[in-house]
Amino acid sequence: MYRGLSVAAVIPAYNEELLIAKTIDELPDFVDVIIATNDGSKDRTLEILNQLADENKKLVVLNNERNRGIGFTIVRGLKEALARGVDLAVPIAGDAQCDTSYLARMIDKLVDERLDYVKANRFNNLTALRAMPRFRRVGNIVISLINKFATGYYSIFDSQNGYGIFPKSTLERLPFELIGKRYDYENTLLLALGVINARIKDIPVPAIYGDETSTIKFFPTVRRALSVLFVGYWRRIYYKYVIFNFHPLALFLFGGLALTALSVAGGVFLAYLRIFEGSSPSSGTVMLAVVPFLVGFQLLLSAIVMDVNNEGRG
Numbered sequence: 001m002y003r004g005l006s007v008a009a010v011i012p013a014y015n016e017e018l019l020i021a022k023t024i025d026e027l028p029d030f031v032d033v034i035i036a037t038n039d040g041s042k043d044r045t046l047e048i049l050n051q052l053a054d055e056n057k058k059l060v061v062l063n064n065e066r067n068r069g070i071g072f073t074i075v076r077g078l079k080e081a082l083a084r085g086v087d088l089a090v091p092i093a094g095d096a097q098c099d100t101s102y103l104a105r106m107i108d109k110l111v112d113e114r115l116d117y118v119k120a121n122r123f124n125n126l127t128a129l130r131a132m133p134r135f136r137r138v139g140n141i142v143i144s145l146i147n148k149f150a151t152g153y154y155s156i157f158d159s160q161n162g163y164g165i166f167p168k169s170t171l172e173r174l175p176f177e178l179i180g181k182r183y184d185y186e187n188t189l190l191l192a193l194g195v196i197n198a199r200i201k202d203i204p205v206p207a208i209y210g211d212e213t214s215t216i217k218f219f220p221t222v223r224r225a226l227s228v229l230f231v232g233y234w235r236r237i238y239y240k241y242v243i244f245n246f247h248p249l250a251l252f253l254f255g256g257l258a259l260t261a262l263s264v265a266g267g268v269f270l271a272y273l274r275i276f277e278g279s280s281p282s283s284g285t286v287m288l289a290v291v292p293f294l295v296g297f298q299l300l301l302s303a304i305v306m307d308v309n310n311e312g313r314g
Contacts, residue, residue: 010077013094040067071185116198119164124204150229259296
């Protein structure tokens with residue numbers, strides 16, 4: 001326990017025979033339960049986990065008969081922690097990339113500031129960040145910037161980092177059905193947290209890269225992430241600002257989009273008349289296309305400002 005709170009480490013493991021033992025061994029002594037789930041590994045991961053469980057009574061081993069994806073596996077572990085009544089649940093990668101020496105200060109931030117989720121941010125430590133492969137670093141930056149608008153968490157960065165801490169109260173409210181089952185886990189997690197207006201903050205934690213082998217395919221993963229964020233944005237707006245709490249932002253957003261679309265259509269029509277029909281529209285006609293664009297742009301800008309100011313609030 002830490003500060004009187006029971007702590008569960010939730011570890012997804014897919015083909016981690018080289019590093020799973022190290023991951024578990026590096027956990028702080030105050031971790032009460034270690035929930036490690038083998039996600040249909042093709043190597044000796046499950047065998048090693050079972051051997052470790054014989055020696056470590058804290059370790060609970062779950063097994064997916066076939067590979068279900070990191071999102072499915074983490075959610076399974078979180079639900080197991082919730083069923084055991086643990087106060088805090090900490091998803092930790094099975095490849096020893098999460099610096100667990102920072103776990104205590106992450107919990108301190110969560111408890112002292114009464115937050116709903118605290119996540120690690122690897123981009124605050126430039127020295128450690130240089131160890132991150134360049135293609136992964138660039139991809140993380142691009143997706144994290146887009147993630148801000150999609151999730152409504154504009155103060156959060158390093159959105160592709162799943163190392164964080166949930167209190168039980170957050171897990172009890174979290175819509176698990178909105179969380180993706182595979183590598184879209186991190187993005188859909190923040191989208192799901194946004195739906196329940198969870199209060200989230202980052203904490204600087206160095207990146208660790210060593211002997212692990214990534215199974216992520218860069219371009220398909222980025223393409224899928226962008227698709228997930230686009231769909232997730234509209235889902236969040238619908239739930240947060242229309243269904244759960246009707247907000248003027250919805251009127252500003254949809255009104256701005258409608259006026260902007262009307263203006264663009266009008267501009268295209270006037271351009272067609274000028275190019276193909278040879279007619280010159282009057283100043284008044286041009287203004288009919290310009291004014292809706294200006295008003296629509298102002299409404300969209302106001303909607304974004306409202307969303308920024310509404311971060312982590314109902």
